[in-house]
Amino acid sequence: MVTAYDREFLTGTVGVLILSLLTERAMYAYEMLQEAERRSAGAFHLKEGTLYPALHHMERAGLLKAAWRExxxxxxxxxxxxxxxxxxxxxxxxxxxxSILSAMRAILGDAGA
Amino acid sequence: MVTAYDREFLTGTVGVLILSLLTERAMYAYEMLQEAERRSAGAFHLKEGTLYPALHHMERAGLLKAAWRExxxxxxxxxxxxxxxxxxxxxxxxxxxxSILSAMRAILGDAGA
DNA sequence: GTATGATACCTTGCCTAACAAGGTATGGTG
DNA sequence: CACCATACCTTGTTAGGCAAGGTATCATAC
Structure with a gap:
């Protein structure tokens, strides 16, 4: 379900996505890929090449901590x-x-509703 | 009102923004900058270095046409x-x-509502 | 027994969008 | 005359997303 538009719209959302998923519970990367796909009914197809570097970056930034489990x-x-x-x-x-959402709604009119 | 987060969230939205504004009426670039800022109550501060190249690109792609007026x-x-x-x-x-909006809502839970 | 696919981790290198910072020109206001 | 708002533009940097690759384990199918 990877379509061309994924990229342009996804840009910048990956960070929020990860933070939101982890707010609920600890997860491993592969699980996040599936969760994103499942919850969006296939609309999102998070790429591994996007997710793994993002996680490493956020861990280095002190936002996440990792723990291996069998x-x-x-x-x-x-x-x-x-x-x-x-x-x-x-x-x-x-x-x-x-705030960005409501701003977009204001600019797009009912289009963003 | 330019804050650090603008960029990450704005990414990819500029195209939709332009198309939506122009759906209503013909506008010139400087006007779009002001409109975006006004309608979003200052949340968006579209940059010239973003807008002008985007317009040129979309014109080359045959999505827009331009006309000079005194x-x-x-x-x-x-x-x-x-x-x-x-x-x-x-x-x-x-x-x-x-569709992206509703997908985000599904993933973020009430956070995206 | 071996091939394939799912699970699960990862990296390198490319491309492009957004931006900062600069530039030009005109007209009005202090 | 200086300065700001209006109005157009370009160049160079940076950073994020992705394609394409790689490793390893286990189950299923043939």
Whole structure:
């Protein structure tokens, strides 16, 4: 379900997306890929080449912390969770996202509703 | 009112923004800058270095056409309007934008509402 | 027994959009 | 005369998203 428009619209949203998912619970990267796809009914298809570097970057920035856990089958999984700084960032980003949303609505008229 | 977050969130939205403004009426670039700022109550501060290249690109792509008109005072203004192709594009982009919006809502939970 | 696909992690290199910072020109206001 | 708002534009940098590759484990199918 990867269409050409994904990219232009997705740009900049990946950060908020990760922060929001991790606000709910700790998750591993592969799980995030599936969750994003499932919840958007296939509209989003987060790419691995986008997600992994983003996670590493956010970990370096002190927003996330990672912990390996064994799984019943297959390779161990690397679970990410929010640090205190990450939780503050999540809150802040969400507020910003809302403000951008309403601004877009104002500019687009009913088109953005 | 330029804040650091503008960029990440704005990415990819400029195209839709232009198409939507021009759906209403022909406008010149400087006017678009003001309109975007006014309607969003200062939340958006479209940059000239973003807008002008975007307009030129969209004109080359056959989405817009430009026409110079004299003004009572100052320099002549370059009015942009949608071509037939541009109108189709505007419709299509708006639909995509809506689908992305609802996908984001689904992922963010009430955070995106 | 081996091929394939799902799971699960990762990196390198390219492309393009957004921006900062600069430039030109005109008219009005202090 | 200086300065600001209007109005157009360009160049160079940066950073984010992605395609395409790679590694390893396990289950299923043939």
């Amino acid at each position: 799984s019943d089958a297959g390779r161990p999984r690397k679970y990410y969770s929010l640090t205190a700084k990450g939780r503050r960032q999540a809150e802040s980003k969400r507020r910003q996202w809302k | 003004s009572d005072a100052g320099r002549p203004r370059k009015y942009y309007s949608l071509t037939a192709k541009g109108r189709r594009q505007a419709e299509s982009k708006r639909r995509q934008w809506k």
